[in-house]
Amino acid sequence: MLTDQKLVLLPLLLLLGASAQRADAAQISFGSCTPQQSEERGFCVHIESCPFLYTILKADKTTPAQRTLLSKSQCGLDNRQEGLLNRILVCCPVSKRGAQVANGNNAAEEHLPGNVLPGNETCGIHFADRIVGGRNTTLSEFPWMVLLQYKKLFSEDYSFNCGGTLINSRYVLTAGHCLASRRLDMSGTALHAVRLGEWDTNTDPDCVPEKNGKTTCAPAHIDIEVEKRIIHEAYVPNSIDQLNDIALLRLKKSVSYSDYVRPICLGINEDVRTNIFEGYAMDVAGWGLTEKKVPSPRKLKITVDVWNLKACQDKYSTYKVNLNDNQLCAGGKANVDTCGGDSGGPLMVAINTGGREVFYVAGITSYGPDPCGLQGWPGVYTRTGAFVDWIQRKLEA
Structure with a gap:
């Protein structure tokens, strides 16, 4: 469960403006989630990896409804990153993710030499909702x-x-x-x-x-x-x-x-x-x-x-x-x-x-x-x- 401190971070981000730059964080998903006001499946990602929400964040003017949506869309923090903006994770609907993000490419990991194994921020991540005891897998289950x-x-x-x-x-x-x-x-x-x-x-x-x-x-x-x-x-x-x-x-x-x-x-x-x-x-x-x-x-x-x-x-x-x-x-x-x-x-x-x-x-x-x-x-x-x-x-x- 998110703490009260985390819940107020996104509204505070609106004060940072579009000038804040995201660090070169891995564009990976931190698990599946259910986006606000939607029955569609979503993935927990860095906010810049979700153009739908990032565009709202960068806008000069936002409505109360948009600010509420940003706040309620937060699904966690990536504490490996420096700076508040770079740490924010949001629940992004599948249909709203950009082409670059949909590929989930983690350039830093992908270009490592073949004798280097990925860290557990990249490997073993399970994007699908697990069906305990079921025989059918979901579309993105066991991607390895x-x-x-x-x-x-x-x-x-x-x-x-x-x-x-x-x-x-x-x-x-x-x-x-x-x-x-x-x-x-x-x-x-x-x-x-x-x-x-x-x-x-x-x-x-x-x-x-x-x-x-x-x-x-x-x-x-x-x-x-x-x-x-x-x-x-x-x-x-x-x-x-x-x-x-x-x-x-x-x-x-x-x-x-x-x-x-x-x-x-x-x-x-x-x-x-x-x-x-x-x-x-x-x-x-x-x-x-x-x-x-x-x-x-x-x-x-x-x-x-x-x-x-x-x-x-x-x-x-x-x-x-x-x-x-x-x-x-x-x-x-x-x-x-x-x-x-x-x-x-x-x-x-x-x-x-x-x-x-x-x-x-x-x-x-x-x-x-x-x-x-x-x-x-x-x-x-x-x-x-x-x-x-x-x-x-x-x-x-």
């Missing part, structure tokens, strides 16, 4: 998720066979078996590109109806070819244990961030990277096989609980599978599981960081029971925290 596009050798046939996670403007995190496996060799396909900003593979652009009767559309998806494939040196393709099932993809060009394309956070801090997350509820999403045994055209999600590793080992020891501390087990509910096509996608944990919910990639989808979704059989994930040092060593500028 990517599809891996494969090309049939000696033809122009393309398919999506794995997922991945954007971790900075140049690199995607995925599973080692998405790059090297007997199944890939037999299919005669090879990784070609990654697709970002996708929601429904049957439509382009993706659009959803809003409560006010209007339609919100995401920008067209982006396909970027892969420049370099990096598989963990200790990964053994087709091994039963699938230890070290992790890989990185370096893209041929840098990614521009938006509400629909944004990196997830990597757990650099010790308390995140060493956490085994036992008992945590986590999100998994993807376009993999559904209960109808066909890939889902639309990005779907499930919530899974992380198991005790020994209990998971006891289950898999039946098949002489050996797990270690570099893996996580999660799920085990009937018909609620990752499945074919979800491999390489993220196991996501939301952690309160700096007073807001930030998503971290806790695991990478590795393997699970066949058929998928067997009661009492969790899926197995590569524990990302165990490989943070390896990831950082492999990143190039």
Whole structure:
């Protein structure tokens, strides 16, 4: 809840006039919100990133109604910035955001070298309203998720066979078996590109109806070819244990961030990277096989609980599978599981960081029971925290 002191800041800004200059703050959203006098969805952004309200602020004369609108539109303060005007955050309706802001570009983050990971003011930000327990994702939910596009050798046939996670403007995190496996060799396909900003593979652009009767559309998806494939040196393709099932993809060009394309956070801090997350509820999403045994055209999600590793080992020891501390087990509910096509996608944990919910990639989808979704059989994930040092060593500028 806003304090009385914050509530009076916007009226005071009217006294500053148009001469006040905004610092080079990142043009990012600080979450979703409901704008004043509107049923339309909005995003909490710097006031200069909302031309609709900023124009009122700069006007020589304002009406009492406009001043009230400015005051009630405030949704917080960005205390990283210097100066009152630069800190103000307002709830800006989706339809009122300018083209530059709609792309949400954070130039400072996007032009960092490829060996630099974004800070949590940029990564892991979740713009969508969460639907707890739901299977459908919203249009801008999990904007770090990517599809891996494969090309049939000696033809122009393309398919999506794995997922991945954007971790900075140049690199995607995925599973080692998405790059090297007997199944890939037999299919005669090879990784070609990654697709970002996708929601429904049957439509382009993706659009959803809003409560006010209007339609919100995401920008067209982006396909970027892969420049370099990096598989963990200790990964053994087709091994039963699938230890070290992790890989990185370096893209041929840098990614521009938006509400629909944004990196997830990597757990650099010790308390995140060493956490085994036992008992945590986590999100998994993807376009993999559904209960109808066909890939889902639309990005779907499930919530899974992380198991005790020994209990998971006891289950898999039946098949002489050996797990270690570099893996996580999660799920085990009937018909609620990752499945074919979800491999390489993220196991996501939301952690309160700096007073807001930030998503971290806790695991990478590795393997699970066949058929998928067997009661009492969790899926197995590569524990990302165990490989943070390896990831950082492999990143190039």
